[in-house]
Amino acid sequence: MKLDNLLWRFLRRESSKDVAKNRLKLVLIQDRMGIEPETMEILKKDLIALLSRYFEISKVGLQMDLHREDESIALVANVPITSMKIRPDAQAS
Amino acid sequence: MGKAFVVTSGKGGVGKTTVTANLGTALSVLGKTVVVIDADIGLRNLDIVMGLESRVVYTSMDVIQGNCDLKKALVKDRRSENLHLLAASQKDDKTSIQPEQMRKICMELKEEYDFVLIDSPAGIEQGFQNAAAGADAAVVVTTPDVAAVRDADRIIGLLQQRDLNDISLIINRLDQAMVKRGDMMDQEDVVDILSVRLIGVIPEDDAVVVSSNRGLPLALEPNAMAARAFKRVAQRLLGEEIPIPEFREPNWFTGLIQRLLNS
CATH class of the missing domain: 3.30.1070 (Cell Cycle; Chain A)
Incomplete structure (x- = not known):
């Protein structure tokens, strides 16, 4: 099960938290500048x-x-x- | 002279009330005198989370309307001598109170208590404006998800517009397993985005729900992970230098070693 997790991480291009972070950064540029x-x-x-x-x-x-x-x-x-x-x-x- | 903190988040459901109750309890355990104020007029819930719902007789509205004096409206906590609650009226709404009235209550309380924690309602409208009116500093609560962090950023902007620049961040409900899988932003990610001072990370912990079921704030139970985290937040608020534990995602090599050791 743990190995499974690890393999999944190797195969996956980008973790979902990185996607979250990038999306947030972009939306906050607009939010902050209004x-x-x-x-x-x-x-x-x-x-x-x-x-x-x-x-x-x-x-x-x-x-x-x-x-x-x-x-x-x-x-x-x-x-x-x-x-x-x-x-x-x-x-x- | 004490200090008043508004506990706020923008988004609802991230744990403002839980943080207010537990931080208040933790500070009182450390020997400080504390008043927690429910500023969510019309949607009161700090009293039930703290298990004080049957003891509330007067509310902040009664104080404002002159039905009783401030001291009489305070409800003493069941277990802590140093902790008091000023409840919100359930039959009024946010428009029935003015920022100036909140400021006056906070000023009066700060003369007798070390800490005044104001549990703000969600949103950025008058309820928030009232809650922030009497505050010297802010504790912004967020969870590590896109919606909550975006709203936290907005609320930080609004606090700074009000010249409330003493802002501390609490990241609530951090799930360490998800952080390790790379499926949840960790404390560094959130601080990188929000650029404010982090004073605590509260791990996801079933004990939080159990404690509010029972109406007994967690901070007195030394075995719960979240309780220890709240205690550390209280200590940091008192100026102690306590490192924030790391819940970082390991790199592939240390991750592999850890996984091998754990299996």
Whole structure:
């Protein structure tokens, strides 16, 4: 029975407590910042609009997420650029 | 001048009342004078867990309404001279009491008692706000599961917003067998997530249910694992340096050795 347990642990990819911990860390980033998923979506749209004035960007493969590193939280964005715009769209005031 | 602690968790069912009753008992056994307050107006249960339900005559509501003075409303524990209970009214609700009134009761009690432990209702609404109003410090209770830890994080945030920064964490109902299997977060995982000072880990123990069945707080039974854990929490609250026992998952090698030795 004990050996059974041990084998199970070898075979299993990730223990359920690690899954729990990772899920908690992610959800707490949003909880702590008070950022709702809708707010994240609006932020995403705003950033795309801003970046689109300077670059042609591909929305395929675009990623934007909050990441926790130790005690700080970072906004990490991966924005594939297909080409530069020769002249930025003149919208800035 | 004593110190008032709010015992809180956010999520219900993690053991706030059990912790309040047992920590209060353990502190009184160590010679401290203690009042435990049931702040769950309308859903009173600290009295029945402590086996004092038949002795309650007055409640905190009677004190607030001036039906009796504070001293008269306190119920003495059956076994401990130093331990008293201030019960909650069962027929009122959380809106019938104001934070300022709770603060006044706590101030008055702190003048005569070493410890005032306030058993907060679950939730983050007015019941919690009332319970926290008179507190100098907080004991946050959680169990090692995702729902309770998430709510504990929320409650810690709310305590800090109120400038209650003296926060201690108790992890309740830790199942050592599940931790060893990797199926339950251990104390290090929980502290890593919540980043507050841990003052105790209470192991899962059938004796806790048995003791509340009987209405005799566990802390007086030296053989129960949970009772010893509560005693250590009380000692740490009094400033003693007592290491928290490790219930860590062993690495594969020590795990193998342990398993071979045990089989």
